[in-house]
Amino acid sequence: MGVHFFTGFPGFITSQLIRELFRKNNTQEVIVVVLPGELLKANAERQRILREFSASVIHIVEGDITLPNIGLDDQVLQEIIPQIEVLWHLAAIYDLAVPRDIAWKVNVHGTAMVNDFVCTLPNLKRYMYFSTAYVAGTREGVLREDELIRPRAFKNYYEETKYEAEYRVEDLKAKVPVTIIRPGIVRGHSETGETIKFDGPYFFLNMVDRLKCLPFVPYVGQSKSTINVVPIDYIMEAVIFLADEPRAEGKTLHLTDPNPHPVQEVYRTMVKLLTNHYPKGRLPLALAKKSLQVPFVRKKLRVEQETLDYLTWNAKFDTTEAVALLQKGGITCPDFIQTMPKMVEFYNAHKENESFQIQIK
Numbered sequence: 001m002g003v004h005f006f007t008g009f010p011g012f013i014t015s016q017l018i019r020e021l022f023r024k025n026n027t028q029e030v031i032v033v034v035l036p037g038e039l040l041k042a043n044a045e046r047q048r049i050l051r052e053f054s055a056s057v058i059h060i061v062e063g064d065i066t067l068p069n070i071g072l073d074d075q076v077l078q079e080i081i082p083q084i085e086v087l088w089h090l091a092a093i094y095d096l097a098v099p100r101d102i103a104w105k106v107n108v109h110g111t112a113m114v115n116d117f118v119c120t121l122p123n124l125k126r127y128m129y130f131s132t133a134y135v136a137g138t139r140e141g142v143l144r145e146d147e148l149i150r151p152r153a154f155k156n157y158y159e160e161t162k163y164e165a166e167y168r169v170e171d172l173k174a175k176v177p178v179t180i181i182r183p184g185i186v187r188g189h190s191e192t193g194e195t196i197k198f199d200g201p202y203f204f205l206n207m208v209d210r211l212k213c214l215p216f217v218p219y220v221g222q223s224k225s226t227i228n229v230v231p232i233d234y235i236m237e238a239v240i241f242l243a244d245e246p247r248a249e250g251k252t253l254h255l256t257d258p259n260p261h262p263v264q265e266v267y268r269t270m271v272k273l274l275t276n277h278y279p280k281g282r283l284p285l286a287l288a289k290k291s292l293q294v295p296f297v298r299k300k301l302r303v304e305q306e307t308l309d310y311l312t313w314n315a316k317f318d319t320t321e322a323v324a325l326l327q328k329g330g331i332t333c334p335d336f337i338q339t340m341p342k343m344v345e346f347y348n349a350h351k352e353n354e355s356f357q358i359q360i361k
Contacts, residue, residue, distance in 0.1 A: 002027065002083070002084075002085025002086065002123070002125065003027065003029050003030065003031060003080075003083040003084055003085055003086075004018075004021060004026075004027045004029075004030045004031075004084075004085070004086045004087075004088060005030070005031045005032075005033070005080070005084045005086070005087045005088065006018065006030060006031070006032045006033070006087075006088045006090065007032075007033055007065055007070075007088070007089050007090055007091035007114060008088075008089070008090030008091040008092070008130075009032035009033070009034055009042055009045070009060075010032075010034070010038065010041050010042045010044075010045035010046075011090065011091075012195065012196040012197065012232070013090055013130075013186065013232065013235070014032070014088070014090050015045055015049065016232055016236055017088065017090075017236055017239065017240070018030055018032075018049060018058065019049055019052065019053070020236045020237075020240055021240060022049070022052075022053040022056045023053070024240060026240060026243075026244070027086075028053075028055060028056045028057065029056070029057045029059075030056075030057070030058050030059070031058075031059045031060075031061060031080055031083075031084070032046075032058060032059070032060055032061070033061050033062075033063040033065065033070055033071075033072065034060050034061070034062060034063070035062075035063075035064055036062055036064075039060070039062065042060055043060065046058045046060060059080075061076050061080070065091050065106070065110040065111075065113055065114055066105055066106060066109055066110045066113060067113060068113060068116070069113075069116075069117060070113055070114060070117050081120055081121060081122070082122060082123060083123070084121050084123065084124060085123055085124065085125045085126075086124075086125055086126050086127075086128065086243055087114075087117075087118055087121065087124065087126075087127050087128065088128045088130075088243075089111065089114045089127070089128070089129050089130065090130045091106070091110060091114075092106060092107050092110075092111075092130070092162065092165075093106045093107055093158065093161075094158065094199075095158065095199075095304075095358075096155075096156045096158050096304050096306035096307065097156070097304050097305075097306055097361060098156075098157055098158055099157065100157040100160070100161070103157045103158060103160075103161040104157075104161050104164075106161075107158075107161035107162055107164070107165045108161050108164045108165050108168070110165075111129075111165035111168055111169065112165075112168055115168055115169060115172055118172065118176055119172070119175065119176065121176075124176060124177065125177060126177050126178075126179060126243050126244075126249065127169075127172070127176050127177060127178045127179070128179055128181065128239060128242075128243050129166070129169045129178060129179070129180050129181065130181050130183065131162055131165065131166040131169070131180050131181060131182045131252075132158075132159070132162045132182055132183060133182040133183060133184050133228065133254055133255075133256050133317050134155075134158075134159045134162070135148065135159065135162050135163040135166050135182065136149075136151060136159075136315060137150075137151030137152075137153055137154040137155065137159050137160070137163065138151050138152060138153045138154065138155060138313075139151040139152075139315065140313065140314045140315045141314070141315065141316070142315075142316050142318055143254075143315055143316065143317050143318060144318045145182070145251070145252050145253055145254050145318055145319070145320070145321045145322065146252065146321070148163075148166060148167060148170055148252070150163065151163075155306065155309040155310070155313075156306045156309070166180060166182075166252075170252075173250050177249045177250070178249070178250065179242055179243070179248045179249060179250075179251055179252075179253065180251070180252040180253070181239055181242070181253060181255055182252065182253065182254050182255065182256070182317075183230060183235055183255045183256070184228035184229060184230045184254075184255065184256035184257060184260075184317070185200045185201060185227070185228060185229045185230070185310075186200065186229075186230060186231075186232055186235060187200060187201055187202070187229050187230070187231055187232070187343060188231065188232060188342075188343055188346055189231055189232050189233050189342075190231035190233050190234065190334040190339040190342065191233065191339070191342060192342060192346070193342035193343045193344075193345055193346025193347070194232075194346060195232070195346065195356075196356065197356055197357075197358060198302075198347065198350075198351070198356050198357055198358065199304075199358045200229070200307075201227070201229050201266075201270075201343075202347060203302065203303045203304060203307045204267060204270055204303075204307070205270060205274065205344065205347050205351075206301060206302035206303055206351075206357075207220075207301045207302070207303045208270055208271050208274045208275065209274055209347075209351060210300065210301050210302065211301075212274060212275045216277065216279070216280040216281060217271050217275060217277070217279050217280070218279055218280060218281040218282055218283045219264065219267065219268075219279045219281070219282045219283065220267070220282075220283050220285060220288050220308070220311065221282070221283070221284065221285030221288065221308075221311055221312065222264075222282060222285070223262070223263045223264060223285075223311050223312045224262065224264075224314070225262070225263050225310075225311065225312055225313055225314050225315075226260040226261060226262050226263065226316070227260060227261065227262075227263045227266055227310065227311075228256045228257050228260045228317060229257065229260075229266075229336050230255060230256060230257055230333055231333075231334055231339065233334075234255070234331070234332075234333045234334060235255055237329075237331045238255050238322070238326055238329075238331050239255070241325075241326065241328075241329040241331055242325065242326075245325055245328070245329075247325055248325055251321060251325075253321055253322040253325070254317045254318065254319045254321075254322050255322060256317040256319055256322075256333075257333045257336065258319045258323055258333060259333075259335070260316075260336070261336055261337055263311050263312075265337065266336065266337070266340075267279065269337055269340055270340070270344070273340060273341060273344040274344060274348075285308065285311065285312065288308060289305065289308050292304075292305035292308065293305060295361065298360045298361075299360045302357060302358070302360055303360070304358070304360060
């Protein structure tokens, strides 16, 4: 049970991951690097976690992943470097509408600084890097886990900078024990619906909720594509297992749904659960995109315009390697449609709480 080190605290995935590690007794001591401006929030989250796991320890160190030595002072470095056995890098700008310079600074340059720090750790057993399945950009067809091919274009700067960051982590595979995780679109817990922010698929819930006052809610565009959404509990179970699995070392793995549902089926189910009616009619996708170019419409519907780019994207994530490894741990991805009622139930209970909503520009 060595010390685990995290970037990305007090973010939702990092916080849930720490809880799960404590729950499974994989470690009882973690170190988290936190920006100065996030210290208050980080201390509050630490206290919440330790109320559940009083025998565990969370050390907060002040730093910045965009700086050399990730912004840690020399005394802290000397103390923690020999202790770290597993490093989890989750810090990133996940916003689909993020400007390129901000995304590049955090996602690319920040990852380069973390990579440099990783190379100084003498007792490292695993570097767990969180990429995204959407490093594929606009490439379509079957997307393999063992390939990292620069596409002709990206749908947004989030995708581009995560591609560039993963490219830099890929270079470390010959030097340190790395596992690259490519999650699909992450949603809340499949059994409780719990999440801390309404982004990704929740943008569609926002839109339907705002449109349900109309005589009927239309379909948006016409698509034969699938949408790949995975619950946070699946990600937690999978990555904790993979961090200890020797065969995962040096691998890049798609933590995506092996059996994704068509966009139209997902949308139809969302509308039914929110309004008790199925959608009728169809709003042309071009008109929907044009409407979301207007800031007032985006803010009113609480939808980022980049979200629509994924409705007609025809790609399938190959999960052969991930499924084979996770089979050993008995870990499978819960079905999105079957577990959607809990997602909608949680959304309905918290949709008026502004702290859950993403600020749309």
